[in-house]
Amino acid sequence: xxxxxxxxxxxxxxxxxxxxxxxxxxxxxxxxxxxxxxxxxxxxxxxxxxxxxxxxxxxxxxxxxxxxxxxxxxxxxxxxxxxxxxxxxxxxxxxxxxxxxxxxxxxxxxxxxxxxxxxxxxxxxxxxxxxxxxxxxxxxxxxxxxxxxxxxxxxxxxxxxxxxxxxxxxxxxxxxxxxxxxxxxxxxxxxxxxxxxxxxxxxxxxxxxxxxxxxxxxxxxxxxxxxxxxxxxxxxxxxxxxxxxxxxxxxxxxxxxxxxxxxxxxxxxxxxxxxxxxxxxxxxxxxxxxxxxxxxxxxxxxxxxxxxxxxxxxxxxxxxxxxxxxxxxxxxxxxxxxxxxxxxxxxxxxxxxxxxxxxxxxxxxxxxxxxxxxxxxxxxxxxxxxxxxxxxxxxxxxxxxxxxxxxxxxxxxxxxxxxxxxxxxxxxxxxxxxxxxxxxxxxxxxxxxxxxxxxxxxxxxxxxxxxxxxxxxxxxxxxxxxxxxxxxxxxxxxxxxxxxxxxxxxxxxxxxxxxxxxxxxxxxxxxxxxxxxxxxxxxxxxxxxxxxxxxxxxxxxxxxxxxxxxxxxxxxxxxxxxxxxxxxxxxxxxxxxxxxxxxxxxxxxxxxxxxxxxxxxxxxxxxxxxxxxxxxxxxxxxxxxxxxxxxxxxxxxxxxxxxxxxxxxxxxxxxxxxxxxxxxxxxxxxxxxxxxxxxxxxxxxxxxxxxxxxxxxxxxxxxxxxxxxxxxxxxxxxxxxxxxxxxxxxxxxxxxxxxxxxxxxxxxxxxxxxx
Amino acid sequence: xxxxxxxxxxxxxxxxxxxxxxxxxxxxxxxxxxxxxxxxxxxxxxxxxxxxxxxxxxxxxxxxxxxxxxxxxxxxxxxxxxxxxxxxxxxxxxxxxxxxxxxxxxxxxxxxxxxxxxxxxxxxxxxxxxxxxxxxxxxxxxxxxxxxxxxxxxxxxxxxxx
Numbered sequence: 004x005x006x007x008x009x010x011x012x013x014x015x016x017x018x019x020x021x022x023x024x025x026x027x028x029x030x031x032x033x034x035x036x037x038x039x040x041x042x043x044x045x046x047x048x049x050x051x052x053x054x055x056x057x058x059x060x061x062x063x064x065x066x067x068x069x070x071x072x073x074x075x076x077x078x079x080x081x082x083x084x085x086x087x088x089x090x091x092x093x094x095x096x097x098x099x100x101x102x103x104x105x106x107x108x109x110x111x112x113x114x115x116x117x118x119x120x121x122x123x124x125x126x127x128x129x130x131x132x133x134x135x136x137x138x139x140x141x142x143x144x145x146x147x148x149x150x151x152x153x154x155x156x157x158x159x160x161x162x163x164x165x166x167x168x169x170x171x172x173x174x175x176x177x178x179x180x181x182x183x184x185x186x187x188x189x190x191x192x193x194x195x196x197x198x199x200x201x202x203x204x205x206x207x208x209x210x211x212x213x214x215x216x217x218x219x220x221x222x223x224x225x226x227x228x229x230x231x232x233x234x235x236x237x238x239x240x241x242x243x244x245x246x247x248x249x250x251x252x253x254x255x256x257x258x259x260x261x262x263x264x265x266x267x268x269x270x271x272x273x274x275x276x277x278x279x280x281x282x283x284x285x286x287x288x289x290x291x292x293x294x295x296x297x298x299x300x301x302x303x304x305x306x307x308x309x310x311x312x313x314x315x316x317x318x319x320x321x322x323x324x325x326x327x328x329x330x331x332x333x334x335x336x337x338x339x340x341x342x343x344x345x346x347x348x349x350x351x352x353x354x355x356x357x358x359x360x361x362x363x364x365x366x367x368x369x370x371x372x373x374x375x376x377x378x379x380x381x382x383x384x385x386x387x388x389x390x391x392x393x394x395x396x397x398x399x400x401x402x403x404x405x406x407x408x409x410x411x412x413x414x415x416x417x418x419x420x421x422x423x424x425x426x427x428x429x430x431x432x433x434x435x436x437x438x439x440x441x442x443x444x445x446x447x448x449x450x451x452x453x454x455x456x457x458x459x460x461x462x463x464x465x466x467x468x469x470x471x472x473x474x475x476x477x478x479x480x481x482x483x484x485x486x487x488x489x490x491x492x493x494x495x496x497x498x499x500x501x502x503x504x505x506x507x508x509x510x511x512x513x514x515x516x517x518x519x520x521x522x523x524x525x526x527x528x529x530x531x532x533x534x535x536x537x538x539x540x541x542x543x544x545x546x547x548x549x550x551x552x553x554x555x556x557x558x559x560x561x562x563x564x565x566x567x568x569x570x571x572x573x574x575x576x577x578x579x580x581x582x583x584x585x586x587x588x589x590x591x592x593x594x595x596x597x598x599x600x601x602x603x604x605x606x607x608x609x610x611x612x613x614x615x616x617x618x619x620x621x622x623x624x625x626x627x628x629x630x631x632x633x634x635x636x637x638x639x640x641x642x643x644x645x646x647x648x649x650x651x652x653x654x655x656x657x658x659x660x661x662x663x664x665x666x667x668x669x670x671x672x673x674x675x676x677x678x679x680x681x682x683x684x685x686x687x688x689x690x691x692x693x694x695x696x697x698x699x700x701x702x703x704x705x706x707x708x709x710x711x712x713x714x715x716x717x718x719x720x721x722x723x724x725x726x727x728x729x730x731x732x733x734x735x736x737x738x739x740x741x742x743x744x745x746x747x748x749x750x751x752x753x754x755x756x757x758x759x760x761x762x763x764x765x766x767x768x769x770x771x772x773x774x
Numbered sequence: 775x776x777x778x779x780x781x782x783x784x785x786x787x788x789x790x791x792x793x794x795x796x797x798x799x800x801x802x803x804x805x806x807x808x809x810x811x812x813x814x815x816x817x818x819x820x821x822x823x824x825x826x827x828x829x830x831x832x833x834x835x836x837x838x839x840x841x842x843x844x845x846x847x848x849x850x851x852x853x854x855x856x857x858x859x860x861x862x863x864x865x866x867x868x869x870x871x872x873x874x875x876x877x878x879x880x881x882x883x884x885x886x887x888x889x890x891x892x893x894x895x896x897x898x899x900x901x902x903x904x905x906x907x908x909x910x911x912x913x914x915x916x917x918x919x920x921x922x923x924x925x926x927x928x929x930x931x932x933x934x935x936x
Contacts, residue, residue: 012869019877020865022812022852026878029811110795187816187824187878187912238814238878239912271817492876492913656872663915664875691821691910699916700907728915 006501010656034264038112039100045128045349045684055118063089074315075464086312088249095311098276128349128684132308158340165300165338169291181283181678188238191268194258211529218247234519237491242355281356283308300338314354326360339400369734408622441743445734451723452537453618469615471525474546476608480588487527488539506547508571533723545612619716627735636758648710650722665728673736786854803841812852823909826882833889852881873922875913
């Protein structure tokens with residue numbers, strides 16, 4: 004039986020559905036409660052911290068021996084900034100933890116934290132990206148007088164020639180406002196102290212348990228063996244939980260200092276204030292087009308607000324350098340000049356959020372294509388047809404190698420599926436009645452499953468990428484798979500079980516996946532960057548494949564057949580073209596208990612494998628249909644179609660779930676969610692009442708069509724699919740709004756396109772006057 | 775520090791004697807005093823609905839109610855939804871239709887739907903969508919949750935539980 008390709012209900016679900024999940028807040032036990040005292044101002048000098056009498060409170064002075072978090076990029080244009088786990092003198096953003104309180108329970112800790120008085124000499128904060136770049140702007144960190152922490156530049160030799168030969172040059176200034184990944188479960192950790200050994204076990208809601216252990220051990224100056232990190236059930240991450248936060252370092256320090264268990268579960272306000280944000284970017288681009296619509300070259304100035312600090316381990320280069328490297332997306336041009344800067348401000352740190360730069364760069368390229376099409380008298384489909392890559396491997400202007408994809412085909416299938424001519428007719432009819440419908444297309448590539456070469460190319464000091472998997476078949480024929488990846492909602496355990504089930508010819512129910520525990524899994528990089536199915540999946544397949552070889556050898560000995568003629572399936576090893584067969588469970592028992600019979604075969608069934616691929620590109624086309632109410636500026640997404648090519652689907656239901664969830668987040672990026680600071684750096688959107696996640700009322704059904712281009716770059720033939728929904732949706736929706744409002748010639752270059760922003764444009768165009 | 779009150783809460787048909795501060799929310803009492811951690815806290819300000827439980831058959835945000843206010847009422851949490859080994863039709867439908875990913879919001883959606891369907895088993899598709907817009911999910915994009923509730927509602931209409 005083939006398990007790959009089946010929409011198997013998830014193995015993870017029965018426990019979660021019964022309320023039996025074990026999230027970090029469910030593991031507090033008798034731990035003392037920890038509460039952080041946070042700065043009410045964005046920038047200033049700490050003058051004094053007054054502690055209520057009798058309270059257990061620690062400040063930066065108490066933790067002076069703890070090293071600051073100081074991620075490194077080996078680039079001459081990178082300025083390394085240290086983030087103290089608790090600052091001694093300087094406040095860098097509103098919400099920064101400045102002291103820590105320990106009490107018997109959370110309510111008491113909160114009461115005491117309110118009584119800690121932090122006297123700060125506040126000064127003007129630098130909040131806005133463009134203001135931070137102005138000559139003469141104050142410096143957020145003295146080490147970076149220009150406020151630029153990382154700057155990449157590149158120009159291809161043919162750049163000037165491309166622009167000189169252009170028939171049309173399209174210039175756009177685009178802006179993506181700041182967002183939060185907003186996982187439903189915030190951050191939290193329980194640090195348990197073992198009095199017998201002095202060892203600390205930190206359970207934390209994180210995506211990268213091994214990296215967290217390395218980071219904390221380095222900062223505290225302890226051996227990694229003195230710390231165990233567990234990522235239990237994690238209530239969503241989307242990138243926000245892959246960085247090392249000061250709070251976790253402080254927790255482990257406290258457990259060791261106080262020799263007791265301590266727990267910190269943040270509230271929603273803390274998550275908004277002090278976890279990590281994403282997306283705050285401003286791009287200026289000039290596209291040089293030939294008269295026939297071909298894009299000849301691109302000139303780009305990319306600015307990313309990276310917040311107050313650099314995130315560990317991926318650094319603040321993650322957004323600017325990805326934008327620089329991948330801006331060309333699915334389009335075929337070579338002339339490219341780019342300058343990309345990461346700019347520090349007195350705001351919450353920027354860290355990866357599902358999509359990382361690509362929602363913004365897809366928005367950029369797709370607005371560019373639509374704008375050029377309009378100026379050159381082409382339609383949106385035709386201009387893309389003339390520019391999409393269709394020869395593989397494709398080499399991008401920055402030297403990225405794209406494996407085979409289906410860029411044009413995906414778009415043609417999507418266009419066919421939605422019946423554009425019929426929509427155009429309906430659009431015309433309704434316009435006459437004062438209703439404004441629009442359609443928008445977005446075509447993009449999603450670089451996924453990349454190993455160490457991609458990270459090394461960024462100059463990262465810590466180079467993630469590979470995955471190690473340990474696979475053991477026990478004497479009963481059941482399998483334990485220990486993975487370094489760290490799933491947090493993706494259903495990876497089910498997908499890996501399907502993959503391994505096919506490799507070994509056993510039932511997925513007989514495969515147990517062990518993840519998220521540094522004591523029980525090989526070193527690995529966790530789950531992020533649409534990598535786990537490709538990389539942990541690849542390593543799982545390779546490790547299980549070694550066990551399969553061994554099982555076949557043992558079967559061949561026992562059945563006196565040729566090992567090449569043995570196949571594994573449905574729990575049996577069978578010799579082809581004969582009726583000879585033996586149960587896999589019997590083979591497993593023999594491998595352990597009668598190993599003396601199998602000379603030359605190592606006893607037992609334990610193998611491991613490492614997979615470190617170069618990377619593979621998924622691709623997709625999104626088409627959005629919207630209805631814009633010109634009176635309110637409100638946008639309704641009526642229909643959303645995705646044609647996605649992520650290679651071979653291991654579990655189609657899970658893949659569709661990833662796409663649909665991503666599109667929902669992308670819709671929010673386009674229309675709703677915005678982290679807003681005032682000029683002084685105070686966060687104005689610190690609750691779900693102010694930061695608007697979409698609900699079931701806003702997200703339409705997502706129609707999904709799959710293509711399955713097989714990539715030689717992935718041993719499972721699967722490509723990554725975790726981020727695509729979030730990458731493509733914003734551009735499709737904004738393009739649809741612009742199409743809906745085409746009669747008024749309105750351009751939208753800023754996300755989210757809130758009712759306020761749309762009405763502002765309509766007012767400027769004289770379409771509506773009141774309000 | 776603060777005064778405490780001894781109360782008995784009826785949760786999933788069982789009495790729980792707890793000694794709590796009057797300011798302690800029902801969510802905290804359920805999680806920390808009754809050790810029923812299936813009820814989750816996503817925002818503690820009444821928007822996300824992850825902490826939804828049934829109080830006298832009505833879905834409520836347990837982060838917006840004090841534990842002491844629930845004395846004498848029948849409280850039902852996600853732990854009380856399945857009938858022993860057999861999952862509730864809503865739980866089964868969420869499983870079969872991939873209505874959950876990380877699972878953190880799931881108990882809240884299950885209890886929201888369970889309470890609403892108990893009150894009105896004949897909700898239209900639009901009413902179901904409106905109802906489910908009460909809670910937040912960050913993973914699924916909602917459609918599989920809507921589908922699961924529609925299918926479970928249909929099943930519950932044809933085979934009502936005794």
